[in-house]
Amino acid sequence: MTTTPHLHASDDPEFVRVPAVTYASIAGSGSPGTDEFYRKMALLGDVARQITGDTAPVIEIQYWYPEGSTPVEIEDFYTVNPVPSLLYRVLAAVPDTTTIEDLTTVRVHAASTADRNGDVIELHATPEQDVVQVMHHGPFSEEFATLERLGALARKRRVHRSGPHHEIHLDSFTRQTPQDRLRTILRDPVA
Numbered sequence: 001m002t003t004t005p006h007l008h009a010s011d012d013p014e015f016v017r018v019p020a021v022t023y024a025s026i027a028g029s030g031s032p033g034t035d036e037f038y039r040k041m042a043l044l045g046d047v048a049r050q051i052t053g054d055t056a057p058v059i060e061i062q063y064w065y066p067e068g069s070t071p072v073e074i075e076d077f078y079t080v081n082p083v084p085s086l087l088y089r090v091l092a093a094v095p096d097t098t099t100i101e102d103l104t105t106v107r108v109h110a111a112s113t114a115d116r117n118g119d120v121i122e123l124h125a126t127p128e129q130d131v132v133q134v135m136h137h138g139p140f141s142e143e144f145a146t147l148e149r150l151g152a153l154a155r156k157r158r159v160h161r162s163g164p165h166h167e168i169h170l171d172s173f174t175r176q177t178p179q180d181r182l183r184t185i186l187r188d189p190v191a
Contacts, residue, residue, distance in 0.1 A: 012131070017131075019170075025123070030084055047103065074151035077147060132153050139179040169184055
């Protein structure tokens with residue numbers, strides 16, 4: 001199987017191999033869409049702009065439930081356990097050569113108004129891995145139908161989710177952004 005580009009997905013669910021990626025990351029917990037969620041996205045975006053020079057870095061988020069939660073598959077990820085119990089990691093891709101010292105330095109230069117003393121920004125890496133993925137178009141509230149299609153492909157391929165659910169937000173957004181034109185890659189590592 002060939003490796004597909006990291007920021008690419010088809011409109012139809014697909015089983016592909018994705019490359020290893022290094023990220024700047026910040027952890028959080030609770031429902032997506034809270035003030036704290038958006039604050040952490042803004043902080044990581046400010047730091048990523050300093051590291052990469054990209055004026056609109058792609059923000060990615062990994063989601064999972066705490067240990068002891070009811071196991072979920074791809075299509076029922078958001079419907080079995082209470083969404084406020086989610087754990088998440090906000091991510092922005094950085095060069096593989098980035099160090100913790102680099103993150104500390106650029107964080108100071110970013111001087112983000114979203115920064116808080118308790119925030120821990122760290123490096124996080126994902127390996128080259130097999131995934132099922134699909135491009136979702138439109139509002140986040142309509143992801144359920146897209147995840148159902150993605151889950152159907154996983155069942156057909158006889159694979160199961162083997163890590164955090166991953167959403168790659170190709171378009172920048174805030175709480176006020178109309179969602180009808182947003183593009184989000186929905187990706188799940190599988191085995």
